[in-house]
Amino acid sequence: MNSFKLLIRDIKSIIKDPKVLIPVLAVLLIPLLYSATFLWAFWDPYAKLDHLPVAVVNLDKGAKFNGQDLNIGRDLTDQLKDNQKFDWQFVGAKQAREGLEHNKYYMVIEIPADFSQKAATITEDHPTPAEFRFIPNESYNFLASQIGENAVDKIKEQINNNLTEAYTKAIFANIDTLANGLAQASDGSQQLADGARATQAGVNKIKDNLNKLAAGTVPLQKGLTTVAGGSSQLHQGLLELQQGTHQLADGLSQLSQGNSQLLTGAKQSQAGMKKLQTGLDASVEGLEKVQTSSQAVSRGLEQYVQAHPELAEDPQLQKLVVTSKQVTSGMATVVDSQKQLAAGAAQLTAGQTELVTGMATFSEKLNQAKDASQSIDQGAARLVQGSAQLETGLAQVNNGFQQLSDGTYQLSEGTDKLTNGMSRITNGTEQLAHKLTEAANKTSQIKGNDQLYSMFADPVQMQKQSFREVPNYGTGFTPYFLSLGLFVGALILTIVIPLREPSGIPGSAFSWFLGKFMLLAIIGTVQAVIADLVLLYGLHIEVKSVPLFFIFSIITSLTFMALVQFLVTAFDNPGRFVAILILIWQLVTSAGTFPLELIPTRLQVFNHWLPMTYSVFGFKAVISSGDFSFMWQNARILAIFIISMSIGTILYYTMNYKRNYAAAAPVDE
Template sequence: MKGIWGRLRENKLFLVSLIGTTIIPLIYGGLYLWAFWDPYTGMRNAKVAVVNLDAGSVKDDQAYNFGKDIIDKLKDDHNLDWQFVDQNKADQGIKNLAYYATLTIPADFSSKLLSVDGDSPTTASFNLKIRDTNSYFASKFIKSAVNELARKLRSEVGKKYFDNLFVNIRKIGDGLRDGSEGAYKLDDGLKEAKDGSQSLFDGIVKFKDGLLSLKDGIGDLFGGSQTLRDNVDKAYGGSQTLMSGISSVSSGIHNIATNSAALSLGSVQIASGVASLSKNSDLLLSGAVQINDGLSAVSSEYLALSGGISQTQNALSQISQSLGQVNSNLSSLASDYSASPPAKLTETITMLSSITDSVNQLSGRVTSLTAASIKIQNGIGQLSTNNSAFVAKLGQFDSSLNKLSDNLIVLSASNQSLAQGVARLDNGMMVIESGMVSLNTGLHDLSTGSATLADKLNEAKSGGDDLYAGIGTIQDGSKTLTDGLSSAQNGSQKLAGKLSDSAMDISNRSAEENVLKKTGVMADPLTVNEEHIGIVANNGTAFAPYFIPLSLWVGAMSIFFVLKMPTKRRFSSAILWLRSQKTYMAALFIGVIQAIVLPFVMTHGLGLPTKNSVRLYGYCLLLSTMFVSIQYLLIRVLANVGRFAGIILLMLQLTSSSGTYPVETSAKFFQNISRFLPMTYAVRILREIISGGNLSITVTSWTITVRMVILFMVLSFFSTYAFPKTRNLFRNHLLVFLERV
C-alpha cells in the first residue's frame, strides 16, 4: 500500500489516469443524463415549417378560414418550433435540413371542412412532409404532434358538424310539422272553396235558366214590338186618310158656312152636297171605327209590351243582384288563396264583371224604354180619348146629317136655322180637324216610339244572346274550377299525409343517397397526408447511422489495447522513419478489416437496407481510418491520458451527434460542440447512404470528413518523430501543470 501511494506521488500522470478512470462512470452517466434529460420538452427547439394556403370559404353569408384558425392555435403551441413561411421557403428548408418537416394547409381546406352540408361531402386533409433521415425520433414526435393537432381539430369540427346536424334536423322537423299543419289548413280551405264553387255552379245553372227565360221573353217582346210597329203604321196611314177626308169635309162645311147667304138659292146644290156629305160621313164613320179598332189593338199589344218590359226590368234586376252575389263570392274565394289565385278563377271573375256591366247597360236601356213606353201609353190614352170624342161627335154629326137630310125641306124653309146649324157644323168640324191633327201627331210619335222600341228590344235580344253564351262559358269554367278544386283537395290531403310521414320519419328519409358519405366525413372530417422523405423502415435502420460510427470508434480504441506504441526518436533517413510507422499501419489495417466486417454483417446478417452499398463500405473505411488516426494520435501524444481523452470524446459525440434525439433537444453546450465533432457529420452522411439517397445535401459533411481524415493521418504520421526542441514538450508541460496542482 505504501508502495502504491509512493508511486502516485512520484508519477503524476498515473495519478491523473487513475482519477480519470475512477470518474468515467460519473462522466458517462452525467453527460448522458444532462444531454437527454428531457428531450420531449427540448423538441420545442425543433423547427417545423407551416404553410397556410387556405383560401377560406363562405357559408350562410358567414366567412370561414380554418387554416388561419390553425395558425392562431399553433402560435400558442410550444411543443415544436413552428415556423410560418411560404411554400418556396418551406420546400428549400426541408431540402437543406433547415426544417425537420413541413406542414401545408391546402387552399381548399375550409371548403372541404364545410362540404359535409353539401351534396358532395369531402374529407379535408393536412399535407405533412417529414424527412425521416434527419431524425427518426423527431419524425415520430412531429408525426404524433401533428396527429394530436388533427385529433383536436377533428373533435372541434365533428362537434360543429353534429351541432349543425341536430339543429338542422330540428329545424327540418319543425318546418315539416308547420308544412303538415299548413297542408291540413289548405285542405280545409280547398274543401270550403270546393263547396263554394259547387254553390256557384248551382247558382249559375239557375241563373242560366232564368236568363234563358229572359231571352225567350225578350224574343217574344221583340215580336210583339214588330206587330205593334206594323199596326201603328197602319193606324197612322188611316189617320192620314181620315185627316184628308176631314179636311175636305171641313173645307166644304166652311164653304157652306161662308156661302150661307146663297144657301137658299142653291138648295139643290145643298141637297146634292148633303147627299155627298152623307156618303162621306159614312166613310168618315167607317174610318173612325177602324181607327178605334186599331187603337184598341194597339192598346192591347202595348199592355202586353208594357208587361214584358216590366218583367224584363225585374229579371234584369234579379240578374244584376245574382251576378253581384256571384262576383262577391268569387272575389272572396280568390282572397282565400295565400298565393296567386288560379288563372281560371281570375278569368271567371273578369268575365262576370263584364257581364254585370252589360246587364247594367241593358237595364239602363230598359229603363229608358220604360220612360218612352210611358210617353207612348199617355199618347195612346190621349189619342183614344180624342178618338172616342171624335166618334161620339161623328155619330152626332151623322145623326145631324140624317136629320139634315130629313129636314131638308125644313132647311129650305128656315134658312136662318140652317145657317146657324151650318155654323155649328163648321165649328164642330174645326174641332174634329184639330183632334185629327193631335191624333195624327200621336200616331206619328207612336210609330217612332214603336220603331225605337223594336230597335232597343233587338239590341236587348242580341245582348241576351251574348249574355246567355257568356253564362254558358262561366258554367263550363265553374265546372272546371270545381273539378280542379276537387283534385287540389285530394292533392292537399296527400301532401298533408306525406309531410306528416316525413316529419315522423325524418331520420330515415333525409338524403339517403348521401348519408353514407356524410357519416363517413363526419366521423373523420380531417386526415393527415404524410409524405416521408428518406423513409426509415424501423428502429434498427434508424439507429444504424448512430451505431456504425460508435462501433468503429470503440473498435479503434480496442486496437491499441493490443498493439504496443513505439517510442519517439529522431531518424537518420526517411526509410527508417517510414519503417517506424508499422504500428500505425497495422492499426489502420485492423481498422480496415473492422470497416469491412461491420457493414457486411449489418446488411447481410441483420438485413440492414441501404441505398448504395458501395458508398456504405467506402464511408466506413473513411471513418475507420479517421478514428484509428485520432486514437493513435491521442495515445502517441498523451499516452494513457490519451486513452482517457478518447473515452471523453466518445461520450461527447454520443450526446451531441443527433444520433438518438435531435441535438436541439439538448443543452446549448452540446449544440455548440456538435459541429466540431466528426461523429456529427458521420451520422448525417450515413443516414443519407442508408435511407435518404440524396447525397447532394451532405456535400459539406463529406468535405469536412475528408479534411479531418487528411489532417489526423498527417498528424499521426509525424507523431512518431522527435523534432528538435520539441521532444516530450507536451509531456513536460503537463507534468509541470500537475506539479503545481
Template sequence: MLLKEWKHIFTTKKILIPMIAVLLIPVLYAGMFLWAFWDPYEGLTDLPVAIVNLDEGADYNGEKVQVGEDLVEKLKESKDFDYHFVSKKEAYEGLETEKYYMVIELPQNFSENVTTVTADEPEQLSLKFVPNEGYNFLAGQIGQTGVKEIKSSIAANISEKYAEVLFESIEELGDGLATASEASVELSEGAGKVNDGGEKLTNGLSELSEGTNRFATGTNDLSSGASKLYQGTSELSKGLQEINEKYGELSNGINGIQTGSTDLKNGLHELSGGTDFLVKGLQEISKNTQTLASGAEAISTNAQSLASGMSQLDKSLQPMLEQLPPEQKAALQQSLSQLVNGTSMLAEKNSELAQGIGKLETGQQSALAGAEKVNAGATKLDDGSAKLAEGTNQLAAGSAKMQEALKQASEGSVALVDGSKQVSDGTNTLAEKTKDLTSGVAALYSGANELNDGTNKLLDGSKEFADKLKSSAEEASISVNENNYRMVGDPIKLEQDSYHEVPNYGTGFAPYFISLGLFVGALLISIVYPLKEAASTPTSGWSWFSSKWVTLFGVAVIQSIIVDAILLFGLRMEVQNVGLFVITTLLTSVTFMGLIQLLVTTLGDPGRFVAILILILQLVTSAGTFPLELIPEQLQWFNPLLPMTYSVSAFKSVISTASMDGLLHNSLILLMFTVITFIGTWVYFTFQTKKLQVKSAE
C-alpha cells in the same frame, strides 16, 4: 500486502491519475447522457417545422368556414414546435436543404370537406405530414406524435362544431314546422270564412242584379209615358190657346177637352201610383246598397289583412324552407306563391268591388232624387188634371162662365206643361242613371264571381299548403349513415408522405451506430496494439510513423469491410449507393483511427481518457439520435468541432437522402481531420526520433 498496494497507488502519479480518470468515466458517461436526453421533448419548441396552408375556405349555411386559417392562428400561439408558415415551394426546398425536419400541409379542400358532414358520402379532412426521415429518423417519429395531437385537437373542435350546428338545425326545423303548421291551419280557417262570405255576397249581388234589371225596365216604360205626357200637355195647351182664339169653335172642342181631361186624370193617377212605388223601391234599394257597401268594406279590410298575413308568413317560412330537402322546398315554395298571388288578387278584386258599390250607391242616390222629382211632378200633374176636369165640367154646365174657365184652363195647361216637362226630364235622368246602376251592378256581380273563384282557389291552396306542411313536419329528418357517424367521430385523415423514407429503425439509427462502432474499434486497437513503441530502432520520423500508420490503416480497412459485409449481406440494409457507402465507411474508420493514434501516441493513457471524453461528447452532440435542437444549448456548440458529427451526416446522405452535395461536404471535412491527425502524428514521431538520436550520440 493490501496496504502496500494502496500506498503504491496513492504515491505513484502515473497510476493514481488514470485510476481517478477511470472512476470518473461511468459518471461522465451516464451523467452526460442523462443530462443531454433528460427531457428532449422540452426542446420541441426549437425544432423547425414548416406549415403550408393551401386551404381556400368554404361557405356553409351562409357563413364563411376557414378551418385552415383557424388552425394556423392556433399554431402561431402554440409552443409545440418552432412553426414556420411558408409557401409550398419554400417548405419543400427547406426540407431538401435540411432547414426543416418536417412539413405539415393543409390541402385546398380542407374547409370544404367540413361542410360534407350531412352528405351521403362525407369527405374526411386530409392533414398531410411529410417528415424528412433521412435527415433525422427520430425527429420524424416525434413529429408524427405531435401531428396526431394536432389532429386530435382539430377533430375535437370540428366534432363539437358539427354537433352544435346539427342540433341547432334540428331544433330550428322542428320549431319552424310546428309554427308553420299552426299558421297554415289558421290560414285555412280564414280562407273558409272568406269563401263563405264570398258566396253570400255573390248570391246577394245576383238578387240585386235581377232587381236592377226589373227597375231598368220600369224606368224605360216611365220615361216613355212621361214623353207622351209631355207631348199631350203641349198639344192641350195649344188647343186651349186655339179655343181662346176661336171661341166660336168652343162647343165642339169642349167635348174633346172633357174626354181628354178624364183620360188625363186617370193616366196621371196611374202615374202617381207608379212613382210612389218607384220611390219606395229605390229607398229599399238604397238601404240594401248601404248594407252591401259595409259588407264589401269589411271584406276588403279582411282581404288586405289576409294578403299582409300571407306575405309575413311567406317571409317567416323562407329560413325554414332553406333547411328542407330540395323537392319539399320546391313544392312548398310553389304553394306559398299560389297563396300569396291568390290573396293579392283577392285584395285587388275587393278594391274593384268597393269601387263598383260606390258607383252603385251614387247612381241609386241620383235615381232616388230623380224619382222624387218625378213623384213631385206627378203630384202637380194630378192636381192640374183635377182643375182641368173641374174647369171643363163648369164649361159644359154653363157658358156664362166660359171665359173665366178658359182662362183658368189656359193657366192650368201652362202649369201642366211645366209639370210634364219636369216629369219628362226626371224620367230621362232616371233612365240614364238606371243604365249606370245596371252597369255597376253587372260589374259588381262579375267581380263577385271572380272573388268567389279566388276564394275557392285560396281555400284549396291553403288546404294543400296545410297538408304539405303537416307532411313535411312529420317526415322532416336528417338522413345519416355509417359514413356520417364515422365522419363526426373521426373527421381528419392523417396522410404521411415521408421525404427520404427510412424503412425501419435499424436503417434510421445505422449512421449513428456505425460511427460509434468504428470509433470504439479504433479506441480498443490502442489497448491491444502499441501505437508508440517501435519494433526496432527507427531511422527517421517518417519510417517510424509510416510503420505504425500502415498497420493501423490495414486494421481500419478490415474493420470497415467487416462492418459493410454484415450490414449489406447479413442485415440486408439498403443504401443509395453501395460503392460510396463502402468508401464512406473506410474514410470514417481511417479518420477515427488517425485521431486515436494522435491522442494515444502523444499523450499515452491520458490520451485514451481524452478519446473517451470525445466519444461521450460525440454520442450526445452528433445528432445521431435526437435532433441537435433537442439537447441543451451548452452542448450544442460541440457539434461542429467533433468528427462523428460529419460521419453521421455522411452516412445519412449515402444511406437515406442520396444527397451528393452533403456527402461530398462531410467527406471533405472527415478527410481534413485525417490529414491534420496524420501530420500531427508524423511531426510527433519526427521529434521523438531526433531525441533518440541525440540520446544515442551521447
C-alpha cells in the same frame, strides 16, 4: 502475504505513482461522466420541441358549409401561431420543398387547396374525408420524424375536434330549424282548433235558428187555421146573404133601406179580398224562397258531411242534417198549402168582384129591394165579421213569416261563421302541413350511411409522404451506431497495439508515423468492411450506394483511428481518457438520436467541432437520402480531421525521435 495485505500494497502503489493514480481516478469518473452527460443532454428533449423547425404550407381555398364560410387551413395556421409545440415556419410550397432538400426543416405539414371543400361534404350522400400531408425528413433525423408524427397526430385530433364541433353546430342548427317548424306547426294546429271551435259555434247557432224556424211555423199554422175558419164563416155568411137575396126577391123594400150600407160593405170587402190575394201571393213567393234556402242548407250540410267523413259519426251533426231535411219537407207542405190558400183567395176575389158587380146592378134596383134590405144588411154584417177574422188570421200569418225571415237571416249569419271557421281550419291545416313538410325536408337532408359515419368519426385523414424515406428504426439509427462502433473499435485497438513504441528503430519520424498509421488504417479498413458486410447482408440494411457506403465507412474509421492515435500517442492513458470524453460528447451532440435543437444550448456548440457529427451526416446521406454531394462534403471535413490529427501525431513522433532515436538511426546505404 495474504490477500488483504496485497490489496493494501496495490492501493499504496497506485497512490504513490501519479501515472497510475490519474488513470484510475479517470476510470472512476467515467460512469459518472457518461451517465451525467447523457442524462443532462436528454433529460427532457420534448420540452425543447419549440426549437425544432417545422414548415407549414397552407394552400386551402376555403368552402361554404351550412351557409357560412369554412376555412380550416386558415384557422389551423392561426392556432399553430399560438401553439409553442414546434418552431412553426409558415412558408410556401416551393420554399418548404427547398428547406427539406437543404435539411432546414425536419418536417412539412401541407394543407391542400380542397381541404375545407372536402370537409364540407359531410352533408352529401358520399362525403370525402379531408386529407392533409405530413412530409417528414426522415433521412435528416429519423427520431425527429417519429416525434413529429406523434405531434401531428395530436394536431389531426385537434382538427377533428374542430370539425366535429362545426358539424355538431350544423346539426343543432337544423334541429333549431326543425323546432321552429314544429312550433309554427303547433301554431297552425292551434288555428285549426280555433277554427273547429268556431265551426262548432256556427253549427250550434244553425241548430238554434232552425229551432226558431220550426217554432215560427207553429203560429203560421195557426194563422192558416184561422184563415180557414174565417173563410168558413164567410161562406156561411154568403149562404145567409143568398137567403137574404131570396128574401130580397120577396121584399125589395127592406133591400132599399140597406142598399147603401150593403154596397159600401161589398166594396170594402172587395178591397180587403184584393189585399188578401196580394198578401197571399207575396206569402207564396216568400215561402218558396224560404223553401229554396232550406233546400240549399240541407244540401250544404250533406256536402259538408261527404267532404268530412270523420264527422259523419258526430251525433250533433247527424241531428242537424235530419232536422234540416225535416224543415225542408215541412216547408214544401207549407208552400203547397199556401198556394191552395192563394188559389182559394183568388176565386174568392173573383166572386167578390162579381158580387160587387151584382150589387151595382142590384143598386139600380134598390127601389125593388127595399123589403129585403134588412136581410141584406144582416148578411153584410156577417160578411164584415168574417172579413175581420180573415184580417186577424193574415196578421198572424205575417208575424209567422217575420219570425221565419229573422230565423233565415240568423241562419245565414251562422252559415257565414261556419264558412269562416272552415276557412281557418283549411289555412291552419295547410300551414301545419307546410311546416311539417319543411321540418321533414330539413331532417331528411342528412342520410346515414357508412361513409357518413366514418366521416363524422374521423373527418380528417393524414397522408404521410416521407421525404427521403427511412424504412425502419434500424436504418434510421445505423449512422449513429456504426459511427459509435468504429470509434470504440479504434479506441480498443490502442489497448492491443502499442502506439508510443516502434516495433524497431525507425529511420525517421515520418516513417515511424507512417508505419503505425498504415497498420491502424489496415485494421480500421478491415473492421469497417466487416461491419458493413454484416449490416448489408446480415441485417439487410438498404443503402443508396453500396460502394460509397464502403468508402465512407473506411473514411470514418480512418478518421477515428487518426484521432485516437494522436491522443494515445501524445498523452498515453490520459489520451485514452480524453478519447472517452470525446466519445461521450459526440454521442450526445452528433444529432444521431435526438435532433440537435433538443439538447441543451451549451452542448450544441460542440456539434461542429467533433468528427462524429460529420460521420453521422455522411452516413445519413449515403444510406437514406442519396445526397452524395452532401456525403462528399462531410467526407472532406473528415479528411481535415485525419490530416490535422496526423500532423499532431507526426509532431510527437518527431520530438520523440530526436530525443530517443536520432543518434541510433541506421544510415541508408
